[in-house]
Amino acid sequence: MSVRTSRRAVDGLLPSPEPVRFVAEDGTAVEAPAGYPAPADEQLLEGYRRMVLGRRFDRQATALTKQGRLAVYPSSRGQEACQVAGVLALRAGDWLFPTYRDSVALVARGVDPVEVLTLLRGGWHCGYDPVATRVAPQCTPLATQTIHAVGMAEALRRKGEDAVVMAFIGDGGTSEGDFHEALNYAAVLNAPVVFFVQNNKYAISVPLAKQSAAPALAYKGIGYGMRSEQVDGNDLVAVLSVLSSAAERARTGGGPALVEAHTYRMDAHTNADDATRYRETEEVEQWASADPLARLETYLLGRGLLDAEAVAAAHEAAEEFAARLRERMNADPELNPYELFDHVFAEPTPQLREQRAVLASELSASEE
Structure with a gap:
Protein backbone atom coordinates (compact mmCIF):
# COMPACT_ATOMS: atom_id res chain seq x y z
CA MET A 1 0.00 0.00 0.00
CA SER A 2 1.46 3.36 -0.99
CA VAL A 3 1.29 6.37 1.27
CA ARG A 4 1.03 9.77 -0.41
CA THR A 5 1.46 13.10 1.31
CA SER A 6 -0.65 16.01 0.14
CA ARG A 7 1.47 18.85 -1.27
CA ARG A 8 -1.07 21.27 0.15
CA ALA A 9 -0.54 19.81 3.63
CA VAL A 10 3.23 20.21 3.29
CA ASP A 11 2.91 23.78 2.03
CA GLY A 12 0.81 24.60 5.08
CA LEU A 13 3.77 23.78 7.31
CA LEU A 14 6.49 25.62 5.40
CA PRO A 15 7.90 28.92 6.65
CA SER A 16 8.05 31.96 4.38
CA PRO A 17 11.02 31.82 1.97
CA GLU A 18 12.35 35.02 3.54
CA PRO A 19 11.85 36.21 7.13
CA VAL A 20 8.55 38.05 7.60
CA ARG A 21 9.14 41.79 7.85
CA PHE A 22 7.03 44.95 8.18
CA VAL A 23 9.81 47.52 8.79
CA ALA A 24 13.21 47.84 7.10
CA GLU A 25 16.47 48.53 8.94
CA ASP A 26 16.14 52.25 8.29
CA GLY A 27 12.71 52.39 9.93
CA THR A 28 10.67 52.68 6.73
CA ALA A 29 7.67 50.46 6.07
CA VAL A 30 7.92 47.67 3.52
CA GLU A 31 5.09 45.91 1.71
CA ALA A 32 2.95 44.15 4.32
CA PRO A 33 3.34 40.36 4.21
CA ALA A 34 0.30 38.36 3.18
CA GLY A 35 -1.55 36.60 5.96
CA TYR A 36 -0.20 38.69 8.83
CA PRO A 37 -2.25 41.64 10.10
CA ALA A 38 -0.45 44.71 11.40
CA PRO A 39 -0.61 45.06 15.20
CA ALA A 40 -2.69 47.86 16.67
CA ASP A 41 -0.93 51.21 17.02
CA GLU A 42 -1.36 51.20 20.81
CA GLN A 43 0.36 47.81 20.97
CA LEU A 44 3.30 49.21 19.04
CA LEU A 45 3.57 52.21 21.36
CA GLU A 46 3.44 49.93 24.39
CA GLY A 47 6.08 47.77 22.76
CA TYR A 48 8.29 50.82 22.28
CA ARG A 49 7.95 51.87 25.92
CA ARG A 50 8.78 48.37 27.13
CA MET A 51 11.76 48.12 24.79
CA VAL A 52 13.19 51.39 26.09
CA LEU A 53 12.73 50.20 29.66
CA GLY A 54 14.08 46.74 28.82
CA ARG A 55 17.26 48.09 27.29
CA ARG A 56 17.85 50.33 30.30
CA PHE A 57 17.26 47.37 32.61
CA ASP A 58 19.76 45.32 30.61
CA ARG A 59 22.41 48.05 30.87
CA GLN A 60 21.79 48.40 34.59
CA ALA A 61 22.01 44.66 35.19
CA THR A 62 25.30 44.55 33.27
CA ALA A 63 26.63 47.34 35.50
CA LEU A 64 25.52 45.46 38.62
CA THR A 65 27.78 42.54 37.68
CA LYS A 66 30.76 44.91 37.61
CA GLN A 67 29.78 46.16 41.06
CA GLY A 68 29.63 42.64 42.47
CA ARG A 69 25.87 42.77 42.99
CA LEU A 70 25.22 39.99 40.47
CA ALA A 71 27.20 36.79 40.05
CA VAL A 72 26.55 36.68 36.31
CA TYR A 73 24.32 38.35 33.75
CA PRO A 74 23.56 37.19 30.17
CA SER A 75 22.71 40.33 28.23
CA SER A 76 19.98 40.36 25.60
CA ARG A 77 20.89 43.76 24.14
CA GLY A 78 19.83 43.72 20.51
CA GLN A 79 17.10 41.15 21.15
CA GLU A 80 14.57 43.51 22.75
CA ALA A 81 12.07 43.21 19.89
CA CYS A 82 11.91 39.45 20.47
CA GLN A 83 11.74 39.73 24.25
CA VAL A 84 8.97 42.34 24.30
CA ALA A 85 6.92 41.05 21.36
CA GLY A 86 6.91 37.56 22.86
CA VAL A 87 5.29 38.94 26.00
CA LEU A 88 2.85 41.24 24.20
CA ALA A 89 1.58 38.28 22.17
CA LEU A 90 0.42 36.58 25.38
CA ARG A 91 -2.66 37.14 27.51
CA ALA A 92 -2.53 37.42 31.30
CA GLY A 93 -3.59 33.77 31.71
CA ASP A 94 -0.98 32.40 29.30
CA TRP A 95 2.32 30.92 30.43
CA LEU A 96 5.88 31.91 29.50
CA PHE A 97 8.77 29.44 29.72
CA PRO A 98 11.99 31.50 29.46
CA THR A 99 15.69 30.76 29.11
CA TYR A 100 18.44 32.34 31.19
CA ARG A 101 18.78 35.16 28.63
CA ASP A 102 15.19 36.33 28.84
CA SER A 103 15.29 38.67 31.85
CA VAL A 104 14.02 41.57 29.75
CA ALA A 105 10.98 39.48 28.78
CA LEU A 106 10.25 38.86 32.45
CA VAL A 107 10.46 42.56 33.22
CA ALA A 108 8.17 43.26 30.27
CA ARG A 109 5.78 40.66 31.68
CA GLY A 110 5.60 42.68 34.90
CA VAL A 111 7.76 40.51 37.16
CA ASP A 112 9.52 42.49 39.91
CA PRO A 113 13.02 43.26 38.53
CA VAL A 114 14.75 42.42 41.82
CA GLU A 115 12.96 39.07 41.83
CA VAL A 116 14.05 38.57 38.21
CA LEU A 117 17.68 39.04 39.25
CA THR A 118 17.51 36.82 42.35
CA LEU A 119 18.75 33.73 40.51
CA LEU A 120 21.57 35.67 38.83
CA ARG A 121 22.44 37.15 42.20
CA GLY A 122 23.17 33.67 43.54
CA GLY A 123 19.86 32.84 45.21
CA TRP A 124 18.80 29.21 45.48
CA HIS A 125 15.43 29.80 43.79
CA CYS A 126 14.12 31.77 40.82
CA GLY A 127 13.07 34.73 42.98
CA TYR A 128 9.45 35.05 41.85
CA ASP A 129 6.26 33.02 42.19
CA PRO A 130 5.78 31.09 38.92
CA VAL A 131 2.09 30.41 39.59
CA ALA A 132 1.25 34.03 40.38
CA THR A 133 3.23 35.42 37.43
CA ARG A 134 2.52 32.58 34.99
CA VAL A 135 6.26 32.57 34.27
CA ALA A 136 8.24 29.36 34.72
CA PRO A 137 11.67 29.62 36.41
CA GLN A 138 14.38 30.85 34.09
CA CYS A 139 16.08 27.79 32.65
CA THR A 140 19.86 27.46 32.53
CA PRO A 141 20.06 23.88 31.15
CA LEU A 142 19.50 24.12 27.41
CA ALA A 143 16.06 23.15 26.07
CA THR A 144 14.79 21.30 29.14
CA GLN A 145 12.08 23.94 29.57
CA THR A 146 10.59 23.04 26.19
CA ILE A 147 9.42 19.64 27.44
CA HIS A 148 7.99 21.28 30.56
CA ALA A 149 6.19 23.82 28.37
CA VAL A 150 4.45 21.10 26.38
CA GLY A 151 3.41 19.36 29.59
CA MET A 152 1.98 22.61 30.92
CA ALA A 153 0.13 23.28 27.66
CA GLU A 154 -1.48 19.85 27.73
CA ALA A 155 -2.36 20.22 31.41
CA LEU A 156 -4.03 23.59 30.77
CA ARG A 157 -6.07 22.11 27.95
CA ARG A 158 -7.20 19.16 30.04
CA LYS A 159 -8.27 21.59 32.77
CA GLY A 160 -10.32 23.49 30.21
CA GLU A 161 -8.30 26.71 30.49
CA ASP A 162 -8.26 29.02 27.48
CA ALA A 163 -4.49 29.47 27.67
CA VAL A 164 -1.41 29.20 25.49
CA VAL A 165 2.19 28.44 26.46
CA MET A 166 5.17 30.13 24.81
CA ALA A 167 8.58 28.51 25.17
CA PHE A 168 11.58 30.74 24.45
CA ILE A 169 14.74 29.00 23.26
CA GLY A 170 18.07 30.02 21.74
CA ASP A 171 19.58 28.71 18.52
CA GLY A 172 22.03 26.55 20.48
CA GLY A 173 19.14 24.91 22.32
CA THR A 174 17.74 23.57 19.05
CA SER A 175 20.71 21.17 18.93
CA GLU A 176 19.55 19.48 22.14
CA GLY A 177 17.51 16.28 22.11
CA ASP A 178 14.96 17.74 24.52
CA PHE A 179 13.99 20.33 21.90
CA ALA A 187 2.63 18.02 17.51
CA VAL A 188 1.25 14.61 18.41
CA LEU A 189 -0.84 16.10 21.22
CA ASN A 190 -1.80 19.16 19.13
CA ALA A 191 -0.86 21.10 22.26
CA PRO A 192 -1.44 24.87 22.48
CA VAL A 193 2.24 25.83 22.62
CA VAL A 194 4.44 28.17 20.57
CA PHE A 195 8.17 27.47 20.37
CA PHE A 196 9.97 30.77 19.87
CA VAL A 197 13.60 30.45 18.73
CA GLN A 198 15.70 33.59 19.16
CA ASN A 199 18.44 32.86 16.67
CA ASN A 200 21.13 35.30 17.80
CA LYS A 201 23.74 33.53 15.63
CA TYR A 202 25.95 32.11 18.41
CA ALA A 203 25.72 29.31 20.97
CA ILE A 204 28.30 30.92 23.25
CA SER A 205 31.20 30.88 20.75
CA VAL A 206 29.79 28.38 18.24
CA PRO A 207 28.38 30.09 15.11
CA LEU A 208 25.12 28.92 13.57
CA ALA A 209 26.88 27.36 10.57
CA LYS A 210 28.50 24.83 12.92
CA GLN A 211 25.19 24.05 14.64
CA SER A 212 22.87 23.27 11.75
CA ALA A 213 22.92 22.73 7.98
CA ALA A 214 19.20 23.52 7.65
CA PRO A 215 18.30 26.49 5.40
CA ALA A 216 16.75 28.04 8.52
CA LEU A 217 16.00 26.70 11.97
CA ALA A 218 12.30 27.23 11.26
CA TYR A 219 12.41 24.25 8.89
CA LYS A 220 13.01 21.92 11.82
CA GLY A 221 9.31 21.99 12.63
CA ILE A 222 8.22 20.46 9.34
CA GLY A 223 9.47 16.96 10.15
CA TYR A 224 7.21 16.91 13.17
CA GLY A 225 4.13 18.09 11.26
CA MET A 226 4.27 21.52 12.86
CA ARG A 227 3.43 24.89 11.30
CA SER A 228 6.67 26.85 11.07
CA GLU A 229 7.65 30.43 10.33
CA GLN A 230 10.67 32.71 10.26
CA VAL A 231 10.65 36.41 11.04
CA ASP A 232 12.99 39.39 11.19
CA GLY A 233 13.73 39.36 14.92
CA ASN A 234 14.78 43.02 14.97
CA ASP A 235 11.41 44.18 13.66
CA LEU A 236 9.00 44.34 16.60
CA VAL A 237 6.02 44.88 14.30
CA ALA A 238 6.74 41.64 12.44
CA VAL A 239 7.60 39.57 15.52
CA LEU A 240 4.44 40.71 17.29
CA SER A 241 2.27 39.95 14.28
CA VAL A 242 3.73 36.48 13.70
CA LEU A 243 3.70 35.44 17.36
CA SER A 244 0.19 36.79 17.94
CA SER A 245 -1.06 34.82 14.95
CA ALA A 246 0.69 31.66 16.15
CA ALA A 247 -0.65 32.06 19.70
CA GLU A 248 -4.24 32.59 18.58
CA ARG A 249 -4.09 29.65 16.19
CA ALA A 250 -2.82 27.43 19.01
CA ARG A 251 -5.48 28.81 21.36
CA THR A 252 -8.27 27.88 18.97
CA GLY A 253 -7.12 24.32 18.38
CA GLY A 254 -4.87 24.93 15.38
CA GLY A 255 -1.94 23.21 17.01
CA PRO A 256 1.60 24.18 18.00
CA ALA A 257 3.97 26.36 16.01
CA LEU A 258 7.69 26.90 15.65
CA VAL A 259 8.77 30.49 15.03
CA GLU A 260 12.39 31.45 14.37
CA ALA A 261 13.42 35.07 14.85
CA HIS A 262 16.63 36.20 13.14
CA THR A 263 18.34 38.56 15.57
CA TYR A 264 21.77 39.17 17.09
CA ARG A 265 23.37 39.15 20.52
CA MET A 266 25.20 42.49 20.64
CA ASP A 267 27.09 41.83 23.87
CA ALA A 268 29.13 38.84 24.96
CA HIS A 269 27.49 35.57 26.03
CA THR A 270 27.76 36.70 29.67
CA ASN A 271 29.99 39.10 31.57
CA ALA A 272 32.46 36.20 31.89
CA ASP A 273 32.84 35.84 28.11
CA ASP A 274 35.22 37.55 25.68
CA ALA A 275 33.29 37.71 22.40
CA THR A 276 36.22 39.30 20.54
CA ARG A 277 37.88 35.88 20.47
CA TYR A 278 35.31 34.40 18.11
CA ARG A 279 33.62 37.21 16.14
CA GLU A 280 34.77 40.25 14.22
CA THR A 281 34.03 43.87 15.13
CA GLU A 282 32.74 44.48 11.61
CA GLU A 283 30.03 41.87 12.13
CA VAL A 284 28.86 43.50 15.35
CA GLU A 285 28.84 46.94 13.72
CA GLN A 286 26.79 45.63 10.80
CA TRP A 287 24.12 44.29 13.15
CA ALA A 288 24.20 47.53 15.15
CA SER A 289 22.81 49.26 12.06
CA ALA A 290 19.75 47.01 12.37
CA ASP A 291 19.15 47.96 16.01
CA PRO A 292 15.54 46.99 16.88
CA LEU A 293 14.87 49.94 19.20
CA ALA A 294 16.14 52.60 16.78
CA ARG A 295 14.22 50.93 13.95
CA LEU A 296 10.92 50.98 15.82
CA GLU A 297 11.45 54.53 17.06
CA THR A 298 12.10 55.81 13.53
CA TYR A 299 9.07 53.93 12.23
CA LEU A 300 6.73 55.32 14.89
CA LEU A 301 8.08 58.85 14.47
CA GLY A 302 7.60 58.61 10.71
CA ARG A 303 3.97 57.57 11.16
CA GLY A 304 3.29 60.36 13.63
CA LEU A 305 2.51 57.90 16.42
CA LEU A 306 5.47 59.12 18.45
CA ASP A 307 7.02 62.56 18.99
CA ALA A 308 10.12 63.92 20.71
CA GLU A 309 8.21 64.53 23.93
CA ALA A 310 7.00 60.92 24.09
CA VAL A 311 10.51 59.64 23.36
CA ALA A 312 11.92 61.75 26.21
CA ALA A 313 9.16 60.56 28.56
CA ALA A 314 9.90 56.91 27.79
CA HIS A 315 13.61 57.36 28.51
CA GLU A 316 12.90 59.36 31.67
CA ALA A 317 10.65 56.57 32.96
CA ALA A 318 13.39 54.05 32.17
CA GLU A 319 15.97 56.08 34.12
CA GLU A 320 13.66 56.24 37.13
CA PHE A 321 13.14 52.49 36.86
CA ALA A 322 16.92 51.92 36.80
CA ALA A 323 17.45 54.22 39.79
CA ARG A 324 14.92 52.28 41.88
CA LEU A 325 16.53 49.02 40.82
CA ARG A 326 20.00 50.24 41.84
CA GLU A 327 18.74 51.38 45.21
CA ARG A 328 17.06 48.07 45.95
CA MET A 329 19.97 45.98 44.67
CA ASN A 330 22.44 47.92 46.81
CA ALA A 331 20.78 46.54 49.94
CA ASP A 332 22.47 43.32 51.03
CA PRO A 333 19.99 40.41 51.02
CA GLU A 334 19.22 38.61 54.27
CA LEU A 335 20.52 35.10 53.76
CA ASN A 336 19.52 31.93 55.57
CA PRO A 337 21.82 29.11 54.45
CA TYR A 338 19.51 26.48 55.95
CA GLU A 339 16.95 27.28 53.24
CA LEU A 340 19.11 25.18 50.93
CA PHE A 341 17.64 22.09 52.58
CA ASP A 342 14.04 23.21 53.07
CA HIS A 343 12.43 22.44 49.72
CA VAL A 344 14.39 19.50 48.32
CA PHE A 345 12.06 16.75 49.56
CA ALA A 346 8.79 16.83 51.46
CA GLU A 347 10.50 14.65 54.06
CA PRO A 348 14.27 15.26 54.38
CA THR A 349 16.43 12.24 53.61
CA PRO A 350 19.12 11.02 56.03
CA GLN A 351 21.75 12.47 53.70
CA LEU A 352 20.12 15.91 53.78
CA ARG A 353 19.90 15.82 57.57
CA GLU A 354 23.57 14.89 57.73
CA GLN A 355 24.56 17.70 55.38
CA ARG A 356 22.48 20.19 57.32
CA ALA A 357 24.21 19.11 60.53
CA VAL A 358 27.63 19.56 58.93
CA LEU A 359 26.67 23.08 57.84
CA ALA A 360 25.39 23.90 61.32
CA SER A 361 28.66 22.70 62.81
CA GLU A 362 30.73 24.79 60.41
CA LEU A 363 28.64 27.92 60.98
CA SER A 364 28.85 27.45 64.73
CA ALA A 365 32.62 27.05 64.58
CA SER A 366 32.95 30.24 62.48
CA GLU A 367 31.09 32.23 65.13
CA GLU A 368 33.40 31.17 67.97
Missing part, protein backbone atom coordinates in the same frame (compact mmCIF):
# COMPACT_ATOMS: atom_id res chain seq x y z
CA HIS A 180 13.19 17.68 19.29
CA GLU A 181 11.32 15.54 21.80
CA ALA A 182 9.27 18.57 22.78
CA LEU A 183 8.34 19.37 19.17
CA ASN A 184 7.29 15.81 18.49
CA TYR A 185 5.32 15.57 21.73
CA ALA A 186 3.56 18.89 21.09
